[in-house]
Amino acid sequence: MKKKFFALLLALSLTLSLAACMKQPAESDVDLGAFYTALLEEGEWPELMSLENEQLDAFYPGLLDLELEQCSVSTAAIGSIACEIALVEVKNTEDVETVEGILQARVDYQVGDGNSPGGAFYPATMEAWEQNSRIVSNGNYVMLAVCEDADGAVEQFNALFA
Secondary structure, three states: OHHHHHHHHHHHHHHHHHHHHOOOOOOOOOOHHHHHHHHHHHOOOOOEEEOOHHHHHHHOOOHHHOOEEEEEEEEEOOOOOOOEEEEEEEOOHHHHHHHHHHHHHHHHHHHEOOOOEOOOOOHHHHHHHHHOEEEEEEOOEEEEEEOOOHHHHHHHHHHOOO
């Protein structure tokens, strides 16, 4: 019961997050909100919170400057847990590479450069970001999955386009 409540709460949060970063109505073939909900229902996830507006811009600078059809980013509610899901559909195919770069910059920041601590701060969390981060794209759709089963999330994402 508790898991279903959190899944519903996260679905509502995702809907609000999608609305916050969309610049126009989506005419998408793939519903990233439905994918996100299914992903959470099928796996073991910590409590996540949606990033919106200022938070989204701070964590992913430049993302909101692009023409987005769909956009949702959720991160672990507890900073010491390496878990984040970013789902983006861009309007223009030429922006896919830009989104991939923005997502990679987030991973790089969390991991750090070896001389100073990364944004994830704790050594185990920085290592988890480094080992468990996957960025994948299909057409105009891009996903960053940071979690223990990032490869499983990638498989599910890729299955949307099979």
